Amino acid sequence: xxxxxxxxxxxxxxxxxxxxxxxxxxxxxxxxxxxLARTQxxxxxxxxAVVALPLVLPPTVLGFYLLMAMGPNGVIGQFTQSLGLGxxxxxxxxxxxxxxxxSMPFVVQPIQNAMEALGERPLEVAATLRAxxxxxxxxxxxxxxxxxxxxxxxLGFAHTVGEFGIILMIGGNIPGETQVVSVQVYDHVExxxxxxxxxxxxxxxxxxxxxxLGLYWFQRKQKNIGLKYGA
Amino acid sequence: xxxxxxxxxxxxxALMGMVFFPQAQAEPLSVAVASNFTHPMKALVQAFxxxxxxxxxxxxxxxxxxxxxxxxxxxxxxxxxADQTKPSAxxxxxxxxxxxxxxxxxxxxxxxxxxxxxxxEHINALKNGQFNKLALANPxxxxxGVAAVQVLxxxxxxESSQHKWVKGENIAQTYQFVSTGNSDLGFVALSQIxxxxxTHDNNGIKHGSAWVIPSDLHQAIHQDxxxxxxxxxxxxxxxxxxxxxxxxxxxxxxxxxYETL
Numbered sequence: 001x002x003x004x005x006x007x008x009x010x011x012x013x014x015x016x017x018x019x020x021x022x023x024x025x026x027x028x029x030x031x032x033x034x035x036l037a038r039t040q041x042x043x044x045x046x047x048x049a050v051v052a053l054p055l056v057l058p059p060t061v062l063g064f065y066l067l068m069a070m071g072p073n074g075v076i077g078q079f080t081q082s083l084g085l086g087x088x089x090x091x092x093x094x095x096x097x098x099x100x101x102x103s104m105p106f107v108v109q110p111i112q113n114a115m116e117a118l119g120e121r122p123l124e125v126a127a128t129l130r131a132x133x134x135x136x137x138x139x140x141x142x143x144x145x146x147x148x149x150x151x152x153x154x155l156g157f158a159h160t161v162g163e164f165g166i167i168l169m170i171g172g173n174i175p176g177e178t179q180v181v182s183v184q185v186y187d188h189v190e191x192x193x194x195x196x197x198x199x200x201x202x203x204x205x206x207x208x209x210x211x212x213l214g215l216y217w218f219q220r221k222q223k224n225i226g227l228k229y230g231a
Numbered sequence: 232x233x234x235x236x237x238x239x240x241x242x243x244x245a246l247m248g249m250v251f252f253p254q255a256q257a258e259p260l261s262v263a264v265a266s267n268f269t270h271p272m273k274a275l276v277q278a279f280x281x282x283x284x285x286x287x288x289x290x291x292x293x294x295x296x297x298x299x300x301x302x303x304x305x306x307x308x309x310x311x312x313a314d315q316t317k318p319s320a321x322x323x324x325x326x327x328x329x330x331x332x333x334x335x336x337x338x339x340x341x342x343x344x345x346x347x348x349x350x351x352e353h354i355n356a357l358k359n360g361q362f363n364k365l366a367l368a369n370p371x372x373x374x375x376g377v378a379a380v381q382v383l384x385x386x387x388x389x390e391s392s393q394h395k396w397v398k399g400e401n402i403a404q405t406y407q408f409v410s411t412g413n414s415d416l417g418f419v420a421l422s423q424i425x426x427x428x429x430t431h432d433n434n435g436i437k438h439g440s441a442w443v444i445p446s447d448l449h450q451a452i453h454q455d456x457x458x459x460x461x462x463x464x465x466x467x468x469x470x471x472x473x474x475x476x477x478x479x480x481x482x483x484x485x486x487x488x489y490e491t492l
Contacts, residue, residue: 071413089413090364090397172397172408173369190295190372190400 007200009176010184017092017180018160021099025107025156026149028100033111034141052105059102059165066098067170090172095180098170099160107156114148115141151215158211161204259286260467261306263297265313265454267338267375267402267420271487272311278483279474285467293401295372301326301459308462309471311335311454314374318457331458335475336489338452339421340378342442345410350440357416360391366408366417369398374452375405379418381449421488454489
């Protein structure tokens with residue numbers, strides 16, 4: 001089995017995209033998950049719903065709105081242009097922004113579940129030992145919620161690798177920039193190049209299976225953190 | 232037996248009926264059509280239905296996908312492709328009735344911008360590289376993309392413009408890139424932008440600015456239709472094929488920006 005140069009470029013690009021998105025989502029998703037896990041605010045419902053939207057919406061809806069919003073006349077587009085960054089569609093950064101939206105629930109939910117499972121007690125004990133709120137977060141919450149973070153990272157990464165509809169709609173199929181594996185498979189199939197399609201698609205199936213197998217194996221060891229969805 | 236249980240029972244029987252006996256009446260004629268031909272096809276179906284009394288069910292999509300689906304038993308009776316290779320392959324592979332293939336339309340290509348006056352008669356914007364992106368259908372997949380590259384080659388602009396290409400998976404997506412303003416310029420099908428509303432005049436196109444590309448700058452985009460094996464014994468399918476060759480049908484096809492042989 002040998003991949004063409006275009007296929008290899010697509011694989012490398014996909015891995016780069018998924019890593020960037022996972023890293024960003026861990027940074028953005030953690031405070032959101034923490035807030036959702038702790039808050040009593042009436043905004044908890046609406047914010048949870050917004051975070052979970054990509055689970056329900058077809059990628060065509062997200063892709064269509066992102067294309068409009070990121071375009072020169074859209075809200076995001078006008079903002080990025082005013083910063084002198086141009087517009088996001090057809091760029092790697094555009095894919096990153098779109099994927100952050102798209103994979104958000106897969107990262108926020110496991111972290112939130114892990115944090116909710118902690119309960120009040122460890123934090124109260126830490127407080128009696130004069131740990132500041134930051135201290136409590138970094139030395140108590142983060143280590144205890146670690147399984148949740150690992151699940152979140154794996155799911156966020158895997159889900160971004162499997163992204164297709166949105167990328168097709170805002171990507172423009174540019175090699176090395178927006179032509180990811182899923183789009184490349186689609187192109188092979190459309191062009192009736194079934195052998196190349198098989199190679200890439202098969203690789204993706206094996207990759208996804210191994211990732212999920214690893215995840216479930218890991219979760220059996222950490223019984224308290226359930227995988228609520230996404231698999 | 233109480234009322235609620237009776238209702239539940241009746242509802243499940245009705246549901247089973249719908250699942251197992253989908254329709255009692257005759258199947259409508261099922262046609263697979265390349266997405267670039269969406270607008271004229273709707274007008275053609277209307278004319279054909281009133282004339283013949285047959286019902287037509289149309290699926291729009293990419294020719295490549297239809298090709299794969301037909302080979303895997305999709306229930307289409309007639310296939311209107313965006314190119315000639317797929318119908319002729321189906322003919323060779325015995326998925327279609329041999330000898331039934333014909334060219335129903337020849338596509339015209341246009342360079343289009345959603346901005347007024349962006350494209351002038353000398354196409355300076357394209358020649359001088361004064362645009363952010365140039366959208367075209369993926370030349371690997373779509374005949375309109377192949378033609379777009381041939382035009383760029385004829386104008387000696389392929390190399391200088393290549394880093395600005397964004398490729399739509401089909402001509403409909405290419406149109407979308409331009410119409411949302413994300414790409415200043417794009418090669419679309421004339422039929423997508425042609426103005427059918429005679430009350431307003433904008434050089435023959437709906438909005439924005441365009442250059443209808445002289446057909447000597449690229450190879451003709453011949454689109455072939457074929458009668459599939461599944462439609463071999465269907466009277467409706469044969470009548471539809473005959474209808475497509477009548478002056479009436481050709482008239483409709485021309486009106487939507489295609490040429491006919």
